[in-house]
Amino acid sequence: MAHxxxxxxxxxxxxxxxVQDITTxxxxxxxxxxxxxxxxxxxxxTLIGSNGAGKTTxxxxxxxxxRPRTGTITLGGKLxxxxxxxxxxxxxxxxxxxxxxxxxxxxxxxxxELGAYSHGKPDPNDLARVFSLFPRLEERKxxxxxxxxxxxxxxxxxxxxxxxxxxxxxxxxPSLGLSPMLVDTIFQIIQDINAQGTTVLLVEQNALKALAxxxxxxxxxxxxxxxxxxxxxxxxxxxxxxxYLGED
Amino acid sequence: xxFNGTLFAQYLILGVTNGALIALxxxxxxxxxxxxxxxxxxxxxxxxxxxxxxxxxxSAFGLVSGAGWAQIALVSLVAMLxxxxxxxxxxxxxxxVVYRRLRSAPRLAPLIAAIGISxxxxxxxxxxxxxxxxxxxxxxxxxxxxxxxxxxWLGLETxxxxxxxxxxxxxxxxxxxxxxxxxxYRTRTGKAMRAVAQDRGAAALMGIDVNRTIATAFLVGGILxxxxxxxxxxxxxxxxxxxxxxxxxxxxxxxxLGGIGNLNGAVLGGLIIGLVWSMSDGFLQTYIPWWGAQxxxxxxxxxxxxxxxxxxxGLLGEAVPEKV
Numbered sequence: 371m372a373h374x375x376x377x378x379x380x381x382x383x384x385x386x387x388x389v390q391d392i393t394t395x396x397x398x399x400x401x402x403x404x405x406x407x408x409x410x411x412x413x414x415x416t417l418i419g420s421n422g423a424g425k426t427t428x429x430x431x432x433x434x435x436x437r438p439r440t441g442t443i444t445l446g447g448k449l450x451x452x453x454x455x456x457x458x459x460x461x462x463x464x465x466x467x468x469x470x471x472x473x474x475x476x477x478x479x480x481x482x483e484l485g486a487y488s489h490g491k492p493d494p495n496d497l498a499r500v501f502s503l504f505p506r507l508e509e510r511k512x513x514x515x516x517x518x519x520x521x522x523x524x525x526x527x528x529x530x531x532x533x534x535x536x537x538x539x540x541x542x543x544p545s546l547g548l549s550p551m552l553v554d555t556i557f558q559i560i561q562d563i564n565a566q567g568t569t570v571l572l573v574e575q576n577a578l579k580a581l582a583x584x585x586x587x588x589x590x591x592x593x594x595x596x597x598x599x600x601x602x603x604x605x606x607x608x609x610x611x612x613x614y615l616g617e618d
Numbered sequence: 619x620x621f622n623g624t625l626f627a628q629y630l631i632l633g634v635t636n637g638a639l640i641a642l643x644x645x646x647x648x649x650x651x652x653x654x655x656x657x658x659x660x661x662x663x664x665x666x667x668x669x670x671x672x673x674x675x676x677s678a679f680g681l682v683s684g685a686g687w688a689q690i691a692l693v694s695l696v697a698m699l700x701x702x703x704x705x706x707x708x709x710x711x712x713x714x715v716v717y718r719r720l721r722s723a724p725r726l727a728p729l730i731a732a733i734g735i736s737x738x739x740x741x742x743x744x745x746x747x748x749x750x751x752x753x754x755x756x757x758x759x760x761x762x763x764x765x766x767x768x769x770x771w772l773g774l775e776t777x778x779x780x781x782x783x784x785x786x787x788x789x790x791x792x793x794x795x796x797x798x799x800x801x802x803y804r805t806r807t808g809k810a811m812r813a814v815a816q817d818r819g820a821a822a823l824m825g826i827d828v829n830r831t832i833a834t835a836f837l838v839g840g841i842l843x844x845x846x847x848x849x850x851x852x853x854x855x856x857x858x859x860x861x862x863x864x865x866x867x868x869x870x871x872x873x874x875l876g877g878i879g880n881l882n883g884a885v886l887g888g889l890i891i892g893l894v895w896s897m898s899d900g901f902l903q904t905y906i907p908w909w910g911a912q913x914x915x916x917x918x919x920x921x922x923x924x925x926x927x928x929x930x931x932g933l934l935g936e937a938v939p940e941k942v
Contacts, residue, residue, distance in 0.1 A: 435819055459825035471820040473813050484813050488825035490806070534825065 386411045386569050387432070387463075387538045392441030392451070394424075394431045401427040403593040404441065409538060409571050414564050416572040416580040416601070418614055419590035425573040426468050428590070429540045432571075433465045434458035445537060460488040462537035466527040466544060468573075474516030478507055481515050481526055485533030492533055499566070500529040503559055521552040528556075532563065539563065541572045545579065557583055577614035581605045589614070622904055627778045629901040630893070635784045635853070637892020638791040642846040643869035644876070644884040645798060646709070646839030652879035653815045653835045655725070659732040660712060662866020663739035664840050668705035668847030669857050670747050675700040677755040690758060694852070697757075698790070701844040709840025713833055721829075736862070743859030751858045754851050758783070763855075787853055794845055795885060801838065802881060811835055815879070868895065871922050877935020886933060894918055 385408035394402040402424050409415045419425050430436045432443055434455035443451035450458050464485070473481050482500060486492035501508040504525040510518060515526055524544055531539055541560065545553040557579050564570050564583075574580035581587050581601040589597040589610060597607065604610050611617040643665050650658045675697040681689070712735055720728040765782040768774045802808035813821040814831045822828050850865065851857045872891040876883025898914040925933060 433823055435822060454827075455819075455822035456825050456827045459823055465823050467820060467823060471817050471823075473816045473820070475816055476809075476812060480809060484809060484821075484824045484826075487806070487810065530824075 385409060386413075386446060387571065388444045389428070389432065390442045390444075392428075392431055392438035392443065394427055394436050394438050401593055402431065402438070405590070405593070405595055406441075407588050407595060407598070409569055411569055412564070412567065413585045414560065414570045414572060414583055416574055416584040416587040417590055418574055418577040418580055418587060418604075418610075420614070421575070422592075423590045424593040425590055426542055427593075429465060429467075429542050429571070429573055432458075432540060433463055459534065462534075463540065464531035464534040464536035464538075465540040466524075466531040466542065468542040468546070470520075470523045470527040472515045472523050472526050472530065474514070476515055477512050478515055478518070478526060479511045481530050482507070482533050485530035486535075488534055493535065496533050496535055500532050503532070503562060504529050521548050521556075524548060524552075524556065525559075528559070528563075532568070536568065538569045538571060541570060543573060543575060545574065545576050553579065577610065578605075581610075624777050625901060625904060629896045629899075631778070631780055631784055632900070633893035633896035634889065635787045635892070636895055637889035638788060638795075639846050639850055639853070639888075640865065640869045640872050640892050640895075641885040641888025642791055642794060642842050642849075643865055644872040644888045645795075645881060646843045647870050647873040648876075648878055648881060648884040649811075649835045649839045651873070653811060653832055654717070654721075654728075656717065656728050656732065657870065658709075658836075658839070659729070659866075660735040660739060661709070661839065661843060662862030662869070663736045663743070664705050664709045664712075664862070665843040665847045665850075665865060666743055666857075666859060666862030667708055667739055668701040668840075668844030669851040669861060670743060670847070671704040671844070672697040672701035672848035672851060673747070673752075673754050673857060676757050681756055685759070687762070690762070693757060694786075694848075698845055698848040701848040702841045703844070705844025705847060706837045706841035709843070710833055710837040713836040717836075718829060718832075740859050740862070743862075747857070747859065749859060751856050754855060754857055757852060783853060787849055790845065790849055794842060798838065798842065799881065807831075807834060868918065871918060875922055875925055875932055877932025880932065880934045883932055883934035890921070891918055894921060 387409040389405060389407045391404045391406050392402055393400060393404055405424070405428055407415070407417070417425050417428060427436065431438050434450065434453055434457065438451055441451070442449060445461055445463060448461065450461055450463070473484065482497065483492050486496060506522055507525055507529050510522065515523065518526065528541065528544060544556050544560065548556065553576065560570060560572065561583050572580055572584065581604050584601040586600050587598065587604045588595050589604065597604065597609065643661070646661050647658060650656060676693060679693050681693055716731050716735060717728050720731060763783055766779050767782055767785060768776050768778060768780050802811060810821065810826045810831045811834065813824065813826060814828050818828050850861070868891050869888065872887030873884045875890060876885070876887030894917055895914055898917045899911045902909045
């Protein structure tokens with residue numbers, strides 16, 4: 371069972387995003403075995419775990435790409451787990467998905483405009499904010515997105531999600547496949563985004579970096595939350611150090 | 619043997635007009651394929667149904683002989699709009715009722731369903747207008763049909779015929795092609811269509827209603843097919859329940875030739891097929907005595923095979939840059 375490193379028996383009903391005991395299946399295979407987590411307004415919360423533990427499945431279920439068989443997900447108190455992905459997006463959940471999944475054959479600008487699809491027209495302020503976070507994207511506005519480098523594509527994926535001005539930003543493995551220097555940049559930008567007021571749920575394999583920037587974290591193993599606590603607590607936890615930080 | 623320039627120009631005109639019509643139908647194939655990777659084999663029949671509806675619309679007006687240009691133009695426009703609406707709604711309904719249910723089925727299932735629907739629509743066509751070739755109800759009087767712009771209007775000394783009818787086909791087709799291009803590349807709906815075509819899941823994450831966007835592609839493809847149905851019926855002055863088969867097959871070939879999923883490719887492919895079609899049907903006979911229209915499909919599909927061998931993505935189709 372999941373247990374808190376520190377017993378903070380807080381009430382999660384005030385959470386921005388509240389995931390309650392969800393189970394998600396691929397056909398007959400159960401990927402999530404009752405996941406509960408919450409993200410409060412203004413927090414960075416990270417979900418760490420190894421390959422195949424269910425991190426991406428959790429995010430896809432929150433976004434509505436997958437439907438939980440049981441359990442509920444609410445956003446600002448409003449039930450979203452019964453709604454399709456495009457409705458969930460319109461309600462304020464944006465995701466920069468695993469593998470970036472930018473629109474390769476469109477320009478950088480078109481990708482950003484699609485990020486703001488729910489709003490109809492992109493807001494110039496959002497665009498200015500994205501360009502100030504990622505000056506590279508402004509330089510490459512008219513470039514076909516698929517021809518950019520991996521790091522630039524990751525910036526575009528995050529920028530595109532920000533264009534929706536989300537209540538909660540879901541980031542799925544933003545550091546995957548990037549050079550160490552770029553990884554640092556991306557994590558810095560995640561903190562900047564959060565400092566500007568965006569609530570972030572961050573899925574990462576790079577547990578050390580993720581826990582360092584997160585207010586709180588959850589450890590997921592084979593579809594279950596096995597540990598939770600503040601970033602600092604988890605960084606100091608023996609099990610986390612052995613399993614995810616590669617210490618003996 | 620000497621090159622007959624007049625004859626060549628004549629078949630060039632025929633080829634371009636036919637090509638524009640094929641392009642209009644080919645765009646329906648390519649739009650739908652681009653977005654759901656389904657070859658909508660019922661598309662030719664949607665075109666045929668549009669043609670049939672336009673015939674009914676024209677006879678509802680009951681034009682008497684001696685109608686003026688303005689009246690003809692008005693009835694034409696109304697009949698064409700009716701055909702566009704009808705074919706658009708038909709194609710949309712087919713997606714809503716059949717293909718949408720098969721969205722997550724193996725890819726063979728919607729393909730077989732498409733073939734089934736094409737048979738059903740042909741059956742409806744026979745029931746509606748009979749199984750023989752029919753003459754469309756009176757709309758364009760013969761004297762207007764045969765007006766030659768070059769000699770009758772411009773007073774040129776030439777044996778080339780460029781009829782007002784040919785010009786009308788171009789004037790009706792080109793704005794539709796431009797409108798489509800505007801829709802796909804300039805509007806929010808078009809952007810959503812391209813996004814869904816590239817990555818359905820990512821498009822949904824942007825807040826795009828994927829099913830609705832796919833339905834829009836079917837609607838737009840059907841609208842173009844309906845317009846083509848009216849134009850073909852009155853350009854060739856015939857209609858038949860099987861007309862969708864030949865035009866559909868040539869249009870599908872045009873779409874593949876140009877690079878399926880690529881709009882410009884469909885137009886280019888349509889023009890090539892139209893030109894090959896007219897040159898083979900007529901021009902080649904001047905030089906090869908035993909040549910005839912029966913060889914046309916051989917040439918058209920021969921060209922297709924050659925392009926597929928040397929450029930499998932089609933003329934304008936390209937391998938997408940994908941970075942991991």
